[in-house]
Amino acid sequence: LSSGKRGGGTIQEEEQVAVRDDNLIDIAIIGAGPYGLSLSSHLRDKGIEHVVFGRPMESWRDRMPKGMYLKSEGFASNIADPGGRLTLRRFSAEHGRSYGDIGVPVPLEDFCDYGEWFRREADVPVDEAMVDRVSRRAAGGFTLDLADGRALGAQRVVLAPGQTYFAHVPPELALPSDVLLHSSAVNDPSRFEGRSVSIVGGGSSALELAALLHEAGADVTVYSRSLPTFAKPPARPGERPLRERLRGPIAELCAGWDCWGYSRGQAVFRRLPTARRRHIVDTKFGPQGGWWLRNRVDGIIDVRSAAHIDGAEPFGSGARLVVREPGTTRKVVTDTVVAATGYRPDVDSLAFLAEDLRRGIRRIGRYPVLSPGFETSVAGIYVLGVLAGYEFGPSMRFVAGTRFAARRAAAGLAERQATASR
Numbered sequence: 001l002s003s004g005k006r007g008g009g010t011i012q013e014e015e016q017v018a019v020r021d022d023n024l025i026d027i028a029i030i031g032a033g034p035y036g037l038s039l040s041s042h043l044r045d046k047g048i049e050h051v052v053f054g055r056p057m058e059s060w061r062d063r064m065p066k067g068m069y070l071k072s073e074g075f076a077s078n079i080a081d082p083g084g085r086l087t088l089r090r091f092s093a094e095h096g097r098s099y100g101d102i103g104v105p106v107p108l109e110d111f112c113d114y115g116e117w118f119r120r121e122a123d124v125p126v127d128e129a130m131v132d133r134v135s136r137r138a139a140g141g142f143t144l145d146l147a148d149g150r151a152l153g154a155q156r157v158v159l160a161p162g163q164t165y166f167a168h169v170p171p172e173l174a175l176p177s178d179v180l181l182h183s184s185a186v187n188d189p190s191r192f193e194g195r196s197v198s199i200v201g202g203g204s205s206a207l208e209l210a211a212l213l214h215e216a217g218a219d220v221t222v223y224s225r226s227l228p229t230f231a232k233p234p235a236r237p238g239e240r241p242l243r244e245r246l247r248g249p250i251a252e253l254c255a256g257w258d259c260w261g262y263s264r265g266q267a268v269f270r271r272l273p274t275a276r277r278r279h280i281v282d283t284k285f286g287p288q289g290g291w292w293l294r295n296r297v298d299g300i301i302d303v304r305s306a307a308h309i310d311g312a313e314p315f316g317s318g319a320r321l322v323v324r325e326p327g328t329t330r331k332v333v334t335d336t337v338v339a340a341t342g343y344r345p346d347v348d349s350l351a352f353l354a355e356d357l358r359r360g361i362r363r364i365g366r367y368p369v370l371s372p373g374f375e376t377s378v379a380g381i382y383v384l385g386v387l388a389g390y391e392f393g394p395s396m397r398f399v400a401g402t403r404f405a406a407r408r409a410a411a412g413l414a415e416r417q418a419t420a421s422r
């Protein structure tokens with residue numbers, strides 16, 4: 001047995017996760033975020049043995065700013081389980097949290113607690129160790145080297161590691177790590193009280209951080225190449241004007257028939273020509289602030305909306321940025337630079353995956369080619385989450401995508417299991 005945590009108790013309780021005596025597990029899921037947890041609930045439903053590695057909801061707890069609200073509406077923030085019982089609505093009702101399908105922003109804290117509740121209710125077998133390396137095993141399958149020194153074998157491995165490996169910082173922001181932070185490294189806004197902070201970027205993370213850091217007492221400036229935009233407050237279903245209703249239903253990703261297709265038609269999306277799929281994923285759902293941010297940012301925070309950062313250098317204990325705006329270029333001194341410059345999904349950035357495995361994965365651009373059951377061209381390696389985008393569409397980078405992905409991947413894994421045991 002390996003020392004992991006599982007079952008209906010609290011996360012603090014030490015329990016054990018089943019690993020066979022030969023240190024071999026059937027299915028290892030790397031990542032206990034919404035995708036890993038959702039897949040686990042589907043596998044458990046089919047009676048398929050597996051272990052989920054990593055601390056549950058780690059990226060939501062540690063890599064997003066305290067005080068943040070989710071951009072997805074309540075009804076679009078469900079981690080999918082096979083029976084559709086473990087919804088955010090039910091969690092909220094049982095735990096006295098405010099909830100609305102639409103128009104009630106979901107606090108980050110509530111979503112993290114929901115994830116933990118889901119883990120307990122679905123009895124997800126979690127081993128909290130991080131996986132340092134996945135490599136081929138001489139006897140077949142894969143070897144997992146864990147951060148706590150253990151090594152395990154796994155017949156099949158599902159990669160559900162989220163976006164962390166893909167954090168993108170443009171080269172012009174080359175600065176020491178004590179001065180430059182990617183937005184995913186800003187967890188506690190109160191640390192910035194009394195400091196000047198330059199946020200580079202104009203999307204949802206940039207605007208959310210601008211509001212939170214300002215409210216925590218920082219002196220914030222946002223540098224964006226274009227004028228940031230904010231989503232429109234959603235109309236509740238009964239309040240939608242006829243013209244809007246005719247334009248399409250409210251779907252998880254947004255309102256309209258195209259959104260409905262991206263939210264519900266992932267299998268159809270996969271049949272579109274590759275170039276079309278890439279174009280949709282690369283261009284849809286661009287940077288935009290949540291509707292509830294407008295009056296916390298507009299007219300309150302200095303947003304430079306036609307600003308290009310041409311360079312950056314260390315200066316004293318902070319940094320000096322070269323800021324180009326129409327008709328002028330100036331140098332700006334700041335204590336901290338936050339790169340809210342997004343993520344670039346790329347199989348090659350999965351540092352824990354042995355190079356020969358990475359190389360063996362066929363690609364569309366930087367994304368893997370996947371079977372209908374989410375298996376890569378390296379037999380036994382599966383990919384869930386944002387990297388599945390070029391195959392199954394934009395929903396793969398949102399929690400709402402768990403409904404399709406977990407069901408299909410569980411079916412694919414079950415089918416393989418059945419073939420192997422014949």
Ligand SMILES: Cc1cc2nc3c(=O)[nH]c(=O)nc-3n(C[C@H](O)[C@H](O)[C@H](O)COP(=O)(O)OP(=O)(O)OC[C@H]3O[C@@H](n4cnc5c(N)ncnc54)[C@H](O)[C@@H]3O)c2cc1C
Pocket residue numbers: 030031032033034035036053054055056057058059060064069070071072076077129130131132160161162163164205352384385386397398399400
């Ligand atoms: C600021 C921000 C706000 C967002 N808001 C929303 C929103 O409102 N709604 C929405 O639908 N989506 C939102 N997203 C996107 C969101 O990240 C995804 O929808 C969701 O997290 C995808 O789930 P996941 O399981 O793929 O990834 P994650 O939630 O990131 O989970 C992956 C897990 O894998 C673990 N892991 C990684 N590597 C290893 C390893 N080697 N060993 C063990 N464990 C490992 C990580 O610790 C992490 O816990 C937001 C993203 C960001 C950055």
